[in-house]
Amino acid sequence: MPSLALRVERKKASALHAFLKESALLVKELEPASDEFHVFFPVKKLSAKDRKIIKEKFAAIVVEKTFKKKSGSRKTFKEILSGRLSRKDLALVGRAFDLVGNIAIVEIPNELKGNEKIIGTALLEAHKNLETVCMKTGAHKGVFRAEPVKVIAGKKNLVATYTESGCVFRVSLGKVFFSPRLAAERLRISRQVKKGEVVAALFAGVGPFPIVLAKKTRMSKAYAVELNPVAVKDMQENVKKNRVGEKVAVLSGDVKKIVPRKLAGKCDRVLMPLPKGAEEFLHEAFLCLKKEGGIIHFYGFAERSNLFEPAIRLIKSQAEKIGKKVKILYKSELRSYSPQTAQIVIDFSVS
Numbered sequence: 155m156p157s158l159a160l161r162v163e164r165k166k167a168s169a170l171h172a173f174l175k176e177s178a179l180l181v182k183e184l185e186p187a188s189d190e191f192h193v194f195f196p197v198k199k200l201s202a203k204d205r206k207i208i209k210e211k212f213a214a215i216v217v218e219k220t221f222k223k224k225s226g227s228r229k230t231f232k233e234i235l236s237g238r239l240s241r242k243d244l245a246l247v248g249r250a251f252d253l254v255g256n257i258a259i260v261e262i263p264n265e266l267k268g269n270e271k272i273i274g275t276a277l278l279e280a281h282k283n284l285e286t287v288c289m290k291t292g293a294h295k296g297v298f299r300a301e302p303v304k305v306i307a308g309k310k311n312l313v314a315t316y317t318e319s320g321c322v323f324r325v326s327l328g329k330v331f332f333s334p335r336l337a338a339e340r341l342r343i344s345r346q347v348k349k350g351e352v353v354a355a356l357f358a359g360v361g362p363f364p365i366v367l368a369k370k371t372r373m374s375k376a377y378a379v380e381l382n383p384v385a386v387k388d389m390q391e392n393v394k395k396n397r398v399g400e401k402v403a404v405l406s407g408d409v410k411k412i413v414p415r416k417l418a419g420k421c422d423r424v425l426m427p428l429p430k431g432a433e434e435f436l437h438e439a440f441l442c443l444k445k446e447g448g449i450i451h452f453y454g455f456a457e458r459s460n461l462f463e464p465a466i467r468l469i470k471s472q473a474e475k476i477g478k479k480v481k482i483l484y485k486s487e488l489r490s491y492s493p494q495t496a497q498i499v500i501d502f503s504v505s
């Protein structure tokens with residue numbers, strides 16, 4: 155049966171392959187194919203944003219193609235489950251899961267209650283590198299935005315070791331916020347940071363933004379501010395693991411208190427990855443910037459019917475209050491959050 159595929163010129167194939175692997179878009183069970191000029195990669199469903207990046211960055215074209223199964227490839231998760239669950243139950247099992255290093259996080263609908271172990275074990279059998287499967291037991295909650303999870307199969311361990319963009323992270327799942335889905339966004343920011351910049355990495359979590367920037371850019375320093383003590387501990391460990399102690403200073407505490415005391419007027423760039431409630435910290439973000447101005451990356455959740463206007467209005471009114479000018483440089487939907495809402499990012503300059 156034909157699969158969704160990307161056709162790319164040979165010279166761009168390895169870069170596209172790396173991107174697809176990092177974004178978890180590659181269908182690993184199928185063998186990529188090639189002809190004289192092109193390579194074809196089997197891919198999962200692509201969002202409009204993925205399609206745009208793939209077209210603009212790699213000049214790849216979406217096609218349909220029949221691929222061979224990789225020789226010796228194991229049964230897929232769904233194939234294993236098909237012998238263990240009824241057809242009706244199987245249809246309720248999602249194919250997607252988040253992978254944080256050696257730990258998979260799955261969402262299991264209420265209708266499948268009682269089948270958690272069967273599902274977790276099948277996932278372990280299908281992906282031999284996995285050590286633990288856990289399930290979400292609620293939504294991201296509280297100020298720390300941690301997602302509650304529990305182990306359903308494999309090792310009873312919730313401390314993941316995750317690798318992204320050449321950096322390695324310890325992530326205490328269930329106690330801290332972490333999303334591997336923001337990997338491409340971290341790289342997007344890293345392409346903008348210039349030599350010598352000072353960055354305020356607010357709401358830093360376990361440190362993926364400042365640590366990727368430390369590895370990928372020639373910034374002089376990132377100040378990483380985080381309130382959750384468990385995330386701060388993970389971040390301190392991650393700074394050590396990645397040997398970026400000279401470039402990343404971890405500041406434990408509340409952005410509202412730390413910025414006025416330690417970061418006022420010091421930074422060229424501010425990251426605000428706090429989608430729920432970042433607007434309440436715009437004052438602190440502006441305060442971080444040097445007198446001559448700089449750039450702020452604002453993240454938020456927004457209604458699909460009006461994605462950017464409410465946030466832009468707030469940003470402009472905050473700037474007016476302190477006599478600054480803002481220019482919107484970039485705005486984009488990052489990922490879908492619910493049928494009605496999406497996570498957005500807005501980059502703007504302040505002068």
Ligand SMILES: C[S@@+](CC[C@H](N)C(=O)[O-])C[C@H]1O[C@@H](n2cnc3c(N)ncnc32)[C@H](O)[C@@H]1O
Nearest residue numbers: 297298331332357358359380381382408409427
């Ligand atoms: C959505 S998470 C982003 C974490 C990280 N930047 C990432 O991408 O993985 C937001 C983080 O902000 C932290 N946080 C929330 N309110 C805060 C505050 N007032 N001061 C400092 N950190 C805060 C939370 O504990 C959480 O780790």
